[in-house]
Amino acid sequence: MVSVMFLEQPGRWRVITTGALLALIALPVLPLGWAAVDVPTAEVGQAFWQGLATSARIAVVGAVLGLAIGLPVGVGTALAPFPGRRVLLAAIGLPLVAPSFLWAIGWSTLAAHHAIAQAFTTGVSGCVLIAATTTTALVVFASYAATLELSRSQIDAALLSGSEGAVLRRACRNAVLPAGFAAVLGGVMTLSDPGAGQILGAHTAAAEIMTAFAVRYDIALAATQCLILAAIVAAIALPLAWIAGPRLAEAVLARQLAPPPRRGRSTTSLMVASMASMYVLLIVAPPIVGLFVPLVRGGGSGSIGVPALGPAADDHLELVLLGALATAARTALNTMIYAAGAAALAVLVGSAIALAVGRNSSLRTWAMTVGIVVFSWPSFAGALGVARVATAAPSLLDVLLRSRFTVCAVLASHFVPVATAFALRAAGTIAPSWTYAAAIHGVTLPRYLRMVLWPAVRPSVSLAFALVALLASADAGSVLLLHPPGEASLPLAIFTVMANAPEVAVASLCLIYLLVTVAILAAVVGLGVEHET
Amino acid sequence: MTAPVSLFELRNVCLRRAPRDVLFDCSFTLSRFVHTAVLGRSGCGKSTILRVLAGLEAPTDGTVFVDGMLASAAGRIVIAPNERRIAMVFQDLGLWPGLDVMDNVRMGLEASGLPRQERRRRAMAALDLCGVGELAQRLPGTLSGGEQQRVALARALAAEPAVLFLDEPFAGLDLATKADLLRDVKNLVSARGLTVCLVTHDPTEAFALCTHAAIVEEGRVAQHGPWRELMSDPHSAILRAFRARYETTAASAD
Secondary structure: OOOHHHHOOOOHHHHHHHHHHHHHHHHOOOOHHHHHHHHHHHOOOHHHHHHHHHHHHHHHHHHHHHHHHHHHHHHHHHHHOOOOHHHHHHHHHHHHOHHHHHHHHHHHHHHHHHHHHHHOOOHHHHHHHOOOHHHHHHHHHHHHHHHHOOOHHHHHHHHHOOOHHHHHHHHHHHHHHHHHHHHHHHHHHHHHOOOHHHHHHHOOOOHHHHHHHOOOOOOHHHHHHHHHHHHHHHHHHHHHHHHHHHHHHHOOOOOOOOOOOOOOOOOHHHHHHHHHHHHHHHHHHHHHHHHHHHHOOOOOOOOOOOOOOOOOOOOHHHHHHHHHHHHHHHHHHHHHHHHHHHHHHHHHHHHHHHHHHOHHHHHHHHHHHHHHHHHOOOOOOOHHHHHHHHHHHHHHHHHOOOOHHHHHHHHHHHHHHHOOOOOOHHHHHOOHHHHHHHHOOOOHHHHHHHHHHHHHHHHHHHHHHHHHHHHHOOOOHHHHHHHHOOOOHHHHHHHHHHHOOHHHHHHHHHHHHHHHHHHHHHHHHHHHHHHHH | OOOOOEEEEEEEEEEOOOOOEEEEEEEEEEEOOEEEEEOOOOOOOHHHHHHHHOOOOOEEEEEEEEEEEEEOOOOOOOHHHHHOOOOEEEEEOOOOOOOOHHHHHHOOOOOHOHHHHHHHHHHHHHHHHHHHHHHOOOOHHHHHHHHHHHHHHHHHHHHHEEEEEEEEEOOOOOOHHHHHHHHHHHHHHHHHHOOEEEEEOOOHHHHHHHEEEEEOOOEEEEEEEHHHHHHHOOOOOOHHHHHHHHHHHHHOOO
């Protein structure tokens, strides 16, 4: 019988297990290396290199905008209380958990009906807008978390040395590093995002890869392009993660400090509330409104990006809506299976990593560093790797390589870093003395895990599960490559029909998806509140 | 009167842990029925000595004997912590936060092999003994610092150990609560005939509860013996300071 003491004992097994698990999450991407042998870099295509330059431009501008908006909003929201703060934060975070193509569709439909929106929501400027939306959300949460780390005494000291402005400046200085890191991470993730470029007509690198495998069915070319993109992303993310890793590894641990005092209602809180509300109203809400426009106007005849030629007959609209509902119902089970399966696997592996890392700070840094790199890679990179193996493997292996489980496993491998961060944080709240006391009193390992550890980590695990499920359910690329015939998810259904189906059908599907996402997000926020309490 | 019999013995124990060594050639005996304080500055290695004695950590070199039997040797634990007939109150108490007070104490009797009813009865008796019987259904997080200390003590005593290890359990308590607890602990351990090993940096606590002391300096046991001997010839700064304060207080009282 294994003693509970193994949870606290250092040893070589921790390094080996952590290394093996981190290698496991990078495993699906490894077969992309074959692609380089099949398709020389010269054959990758001029369009891809041009796309890469466009993607870089979008990423840089998106990151700068995200930092400029997100830092004051994040810091201010943590410092100054105002009614509806949580709702606004959830609204700002929505673009992180809903697929980017959904926002692109929203902006696109809005632009098709309103000339004002057309100027800045198409092409590269539209992609920048969507990149900035995602990056802003990341920066807001990073700054918010960094500000919450400030102790009550630090805030009081800043207040004694100046006014509320001094507190805000001190808090911004404290948050600028994590916020900057979040902005760069957002930019790097933008490089890997194909959704917006495809819909808004910008030739980005990720959109080129998506075209290679989804339109031209050239897995080898897509794999080579993806390998190049993954290498570039890793080259940016690795040094960044290596520098930020130790700080993140430290920050991921829970604090025992008194929370910063919530300042009374003041000019600062009014300004922050106005800024956050304006941001939500001008950037987050319009694409959602855009999804309603075809339904209100009955734009049944146009497809995405093309204005409707005329009002559709009411009965036609009704049919389209019924069709959208039928599609949503048909794909609901698969969407849930992929989301829940990926979340369960990611939480399992993330918890195993946290268990193996234990209290070893250098292993924690490694886990965070590798996690950041893996998370920055295109979400479909793993799927392309597995698809690359599947094309070379005998057909009898299709059961293994193109199954629901494969979809779940590949999605999980991409989102394990999210679950790992939560698991490491939960593990940090466990005092060594709990285990020592259990060892001295002869408590068995299963009983200790069930009675002591599980209740302590359950809130974090539940949050990680819900968050990964949300993120995984938004993926279309991996599902497209690996799903068994007829087992599509809702985002894939939207992605497949958006070019040809009537605008109103696509918008309805998007709205159904968004509604479910908002419901799950509300549950996650509720869980977070309960956890804090 | 019988001579104290060695119950725990450290022989030339070393513990190397990156980035610095913690214990160097430590030799130290814990005699049966004797209350010994392990006294030293913060970070000198006194809590590590307790963990090595308890079998929670294996020494890098040297040996640990329990009742004359080899308990730990270089890099290995021979006798598991739960087989050493010990109980421990930790500095942060180590109460399991998801379990109520009763379950904390009852789960501490896990290895006893007693029937469920008997475990419950014994847990309740220990809680009553420590004056926290009425808190049985509360969660540890809802209790005051002093109440939590008493629950931790109850968990330790319920297991009916031969030796009680106390790892700075009174740190962070106000003077009045600390005085009450010290008095109660002294009465309880004396009534039960327990051997006690108290780790502390506060000579006053050590003096109040223990008859013997081991002074730890930079990972070594610098002095070891009854208080009277130690105070008559204090080698370490901590003892000299304590003696000076003791003499000043005594002179003021006169």
